[in-house]
Amino acid sequence: MPVLERDPWRLQYFEHVPCPEHVLIPVDDPDCWLLFPDRRWIYDKLKVAETQGLACGPHGVPPDSYPVFSKPIVNLKGMGLGSRAIGSAAEMDHSYQPGHMWMPLLEGDHVSTDCAVREGLICWIRHATGVAAADGMFRHWTIHAAPFPELEEKLSGWVKRHMRGYTGMMNFETIGGTIIEAHLRFADQWCDLYGQGWVQAVVGLYDKGHWEFADGQRRNGFSVPLFAVHGRRYSHPPPGLQAELRAMPEVQSLQITFHEDKPPEDHPMPPGGFRLAVINATDLGAAMAARRRLAAAYPPDLILTPA
Known part of the structure; x- marks a missing residue:
């Protein structure tokens, strides 16, 4: 498997992609720290x-x-x-x-940006924005098909100045065009929404140092979480329901984002709620409909964002 993935619900994106044994692709910052000691300053x-x-x-x-x-x-x-x-x-x-x-204290749009970098130059880039809810939760994220020209110019200049010689993926969090966080990885929550062949392109970047990805058919994507109240132990929804949701039109993936055998308090979650699942789709209405059907599998008084 090409990616050092710690969350089993995201293995679905990577486990069937061929990759040479010597290629290691991190998606968690502790792994990035270990793999790129000369870039830890980031x-x-x-x-x-x-x-x-x-x-x-x-x-x-x-x-x-x-x-x-x-x-x-x-x-x-x-x-x-x-x-x-x-x-x-x-x-x-x-x-x-x-x-x-x-x-x-910055003002402006809060944007998450994934980019592919080859020898210190950005060769692919895409942006996501979220609709915030209370206490660290999000209602949904939009993975935009359209470019953000001003932000892309700023990030390209920063990478060119400070990441000379680096080849690999990067993720930036910005507010109003100012970088607040930088990572030597990509956001693995919605990478299936980047298009067919994208993970294979990432493997090629780390293996051969080349970026080859046909990106001419972009569509907006949407990543929609389902939250429940803290302090309860939850079970995964029935496999049949999971299969039904994954088969819905426009739904690309379903992630059940918790471990049944792990205490709830040991899961890193926002203070506002316990995240049960994430649904990725190319249509927001379809993602919301899938979330409503999934929410119905749990007692309604425990669900925070069923609608």
């Missing part, structure tokens, strides 16, 4: 902010003005955990935390 969010000329510093160094955004400098599991806005010097003193940093 997980230092203070360093990433400095490369863009942003006002920033570690806790203990006071900002010149407020509000600011505070977050861990390095956090390979749950990159956003512990993040918050801070509105004053008094609040900063009260919120002091070793290993945290501050930077400007």
